[in-house]
Amino acid sequence: MLSHNRAHSVDAAGPLNPSTGPVAKRRSFRNQFEAILPKLVLSPTLIVTLVFVYGFIAWTTILSFTRSRAFANFKWAGFTQYGRVWEHPRWHVAVTNLGIYASLYVVLCLVIGLALAILLDQRIRSEGGLRAIFLYPMALSFIVTGTAWKWILNPGLGLTKLFHDWGWSTFQFDWIINDDMAIYTVVIAAVWQASGFVMAMFLAGLRGIDQEMIRAASIDGARMPSIYRRIIIPQLRPVFISALVILVHLAVKSYELVIALTGAGPGYATELPSTFMYSFTFTRNELGMGAASAVMMLCTVAAIMVPYLYSEMRPRRTAGGH
Incomplete structure (x- = not known):
């Protein structure tokens, strides 16, 4: 009688929910990893580009408004150099x-x-x-x-x-x-x-x-x-x-x-x-x-x-x- 009630309770609950099981968790982790993988691959190139291209462009622009000669200094000169x-x-x-x-x-x-x-x-x-x-x-x-x-x-x-x-x-x-x-x-x-x-x-x-x-x-x-x-x-x-x-x-x-x-x-x-x-x-x-x-x-x-x-x-x- 006890076993019959237990089986009945399992049947009433239905099968295990696939959206909460271990397989679903692995699938969710894989989807998140695939979504972030392109960003991880591109991030070193993006960082290098930001530093060695746009960073140096910004640095050169700053120097063009200073009185720098042999070495860089930050004495403001406005458009004097231009x-x-x-x-x-x-x-x-x-x-x-x-x-x-x-x-x-x-x-x-x-x-x-x-x-x-x-x-x-x-x-x-x-x-x-x-x-x-x-x-x-x-x-x-x-x-x-x-x-x-x-x-x-x-x-x-x-x-x-x-x-x-x-x-x-x-x-x-x-x-x-x-x-x-x-x-x-x-x-x-x-x-x-x-x-x-x-x-x-x-x-x-x-x-x-x-x-x-x-x-x-x-x-x-x-x-x-x-x-x-x-x-x-x-x-x-x-x-x-x-x-x-x-x-x-x-x-x-x-x-x-x-x-x-x-x-x-x-x-x-x-x-x-x-x-x-x-x-x-x-x-x-x-x-x-x-x-x-x-x-x-x-x-x-x-x-x-x-x-x-x-x-x-x-x-x-x-x-x-x-």
Whole structure:
């Protein structure tokens, strides 16, 4: 009778609740661990980025408003260092050179990159090998590129010696030591290195275009130049914008290539804001001025990157809202 009542009480209570048992607890712990695992994996990278990127940006900005010279100090100077930078003649030379260098660098890379991409998009033979050849310069460091082109453009070696061996003894390619032409040697080396990368971007964009539109235009009698001008190139607008942002960013912060190729010379003929910043910070013990010029370069890059990132993120946010 007692056992019958006990069994009846168990049956009345029903089976064990699966939401409170040991299996449910293990499942709950596993779910919590899986939820926190991405944060644990990303936290070291986030901490390092906050300290060594944004922390140093904040530190540099603070130094730009102080009277720091050889060592950092916290004597407030307001915008004095920025005024000193803008009044310095070398800064005007650097900004002028940056305008020449960046404009030619961006335009030539876009034109050459697009031309190479259109060429490779014709499904020519050895496309893979040519693509690798055009992309290879971007795999080199800027130091290697600068050193190689310094040898090529050396008036006593490189092109001048080559032309002399060919019998063109009157040809003297001395741009690298010419005050007026030295900045163009930097453009030549930079375009050589980056054009293949831009080509890869345009080639990916070309391969993503709907071929049905091109076939329809061809059936209607449109010629290929007209198809490229009216159909293909307009659809490459996102690629143009991305390449433009990347190239301008690379141009503003160019340093290694200039130092390896010309050493910012002859004189200050190839001075850029980056070489100005390094020179005043580490060789002339003007830490405040160097920090101010670095902040001004950062603001220039931010003025380009922030609108681009905002335009890229806005459609996603709108789609998420819907």
